[in-house]
Amino acid sequence: MATARPGWSRRAQLGLFISFLALIAGVIVGLILLGLSLVAPKTFEGVRGAALDATAPVTSALHEVTDTVGGMFTGAGNYWDAAHQNSKLKRERAQMVQQIIRAKAVLQENLQLKAALQLRERTSDTVATGRIVGSSFNSPRRFAILSAGRSDGVRIGMPVRSPDGLVGRVIDSGMLASRILLVSDRANIVPARLLRGGIPVISQGRGDGTVDIRPLEVGRNPFRRGDIIVTSGTGGLYPPLVPIARVVKLDDDGAIGMPLADPATTSFAIVEPAFEPAATADTPAAQDAP
Amino acid sequence: MVRAALASKRRIGQGPVPFAMAVPAASVVAATLLSSLPIISNVGWFPDFGFLVLVSWRLLRSDPWPAWWTIPLGLVNDLFTGAPIGLSIALWSATMLALDLVDRRTMWRGYWTEWMVAAVLLAIDELIQWKIAAVMGASVPFRAMVPPFLVSVCVFPLAAWLVSRIDRWRLGQ
Numbered sequence: 001m002a003t004a005r006p007g008w009s010r011r012a013q014l015g016l017f018i019s020f021l022a023l024i025a026g027v028i029v030g031l032i033l034l035g036l037s038l039v040a041p042k043t044f045e046g047v048r049g050a051a052l053d054a055t056a057p058v059t060s061a062l063h064e065v066t067d068t069v070g071g072m073f074t075g076a077g078n079y080w081d082a083a084h085q086n087s088k089l090k091r092e093r094a095q096m097v098q099q100i101i102r103a104k105a106v107l108q109e110n111l112q113l114k115a116a117l118q119l120r121e122r123t124s125d126t127v128a129t130g131r132i133v134g135s136s137f138n139s140p141r142r143f144a145i146l147s148a149g150r151s152d153g154v155r156i157g158m159p160v161r162s163p164d165g166l167v168g169r170v171i172d173s174g175m176l177a178s179r180i181l182l183v184s185d186r187a188n189i190v191p192a193r194l195l196r197g198g199i200p201v202i203s204q205g206r207g208d209g210t211v212d213i214r215p216l217e218v219g220r221n222p223f224r225r226g227d228i229i230v231t232s233g234t235g236g237l238y239p240p241l242v243p244i245a246r247v248v249k250l251d252d253d254g255a256i257g258m259p260l261a262d263p264a265t266t267s268f269a270i271v272e273p274a275f276e277p278a279a280t281a282d283t284p285a286a287q288d289a290p
Numbered sequence: 291m292v293r294a295a296l297a298s299k300r301r302i303g304q305g306p307v308p309f310a311m312a313v314p315a316a317s318v319v320a321a322t323l324l325s326s327l328p329i330i331s332n333v334g335w336f337p338d339f340g341f342l343v344l345v346s347w348r349l350l351r352s353d354p355w356p357a358w359w360t361i362p363l364g365l366v367n368d369l370f371t372g373a374p375i376g377l378s379i380a381l382w383s384a385t386m387l388a389l390d391l392v393d394r395r396t397m398w399r400g401y402w403t404e405w406m407v408a409a410v411l412l413a414i415d416e417l418i419q420w421k422i423a424a425v426m427g428a429s430v431p432f433r434a435m436v437p438p439f440l441v442s443v444c445v446f447p448l449a450a451w452l453v454s455r456i457d458r459w460r461l462g463q
Contacts, residue, residue, distance in 0.1 A: 023383045025361075029379060031380045037376055047375075048375070051370055055370060062327065134329070136334060136371065137327075137330075137334055138334055138338050139372065139419065140420055140423045140428065184332065185428055186430050187428035206430075209333060264332065
């Protein structure tokens, strides 16, 4: 195809023309498929899940290797300065015990109050636990690959959290692995509130590992550095009171937060059922969710 | 001495490797599969390996694979990188078309020309990814797309070198 005419051969000229047509057909097919996946993203659920399954075993196995190597280095680092660390941990533990006792008392009081108000308590079951084994490191979107899939009960739309905080929600699920839309993705908008004061805010990813936090009511900037943002449960997708981020920087009408659950260091991620099943009921995949 | 210098380095019986025709496409798929490496990053600054290798092959040879193969190659890239299906199919086919047109226009080629052409194509690739992300509700600020673009432009010579090595290997030269 380097020259306009490959010579006098009729066959070669025809071949050139057909390959030209093939490329134009490729562009058209691609645009149609792209339009379909933008307008009706659920069309390709099955095939995307299958692709996830195809690479999941390799990714998981390689992750074990990198994890082990990384663990050896951090493990060696922990031995260094162990005595100092030990005394620090002991002090922290003593403080923690006091706090736990206080929290237990509050919890009991809370239970009594809730019983008095006859509030229905939703149990937060764990659907599955998995490891975060990969991420979309060459795209403007922030996705992660979780090593738990449809066979473990993971369905599209389920929230994913780690012991530290909210990780994101499931957007593709294969049999063995699923793709998570991370909290730091630009398209992931989480209704939240300030832990201090309970002011309703909205958290939206910035695509670079941090989140944008904006108060719902315009006015004075309610944030302080170090504030913790937790989910509010509004919208019914995410369970309430899951920590999302810590405020690290203030700007004119909001703040920038660092997600508490860093996918790179999260060892285990927990998939939970959608808090209000109605929130994902419009997706057929979520209807048969347990 | 003179005789040895004049003698062809090619030895008898050393021809193209089996399936030499499929090697370029296979290397593009292999590059695409690099995105399933267990790298967990908070920013998407890594280059688009599949696209880099595709452009490198096309700049090296005018017909690395039958033209319609870009459709399955693009589909594989979309499936494994998590991009919306159809994005790479359209973009990669359009890239091949654009390079056909460039081939008709350019009088001569050189490293710098090729690098420039590749940089323009990579810029268009990043721009379209950015646009599509915005359409899908993730309107990332534009300056966030500059580092991945610079990284991929810097990685291009390496990809081109690798591809030329693979090409020589597959043809048994």
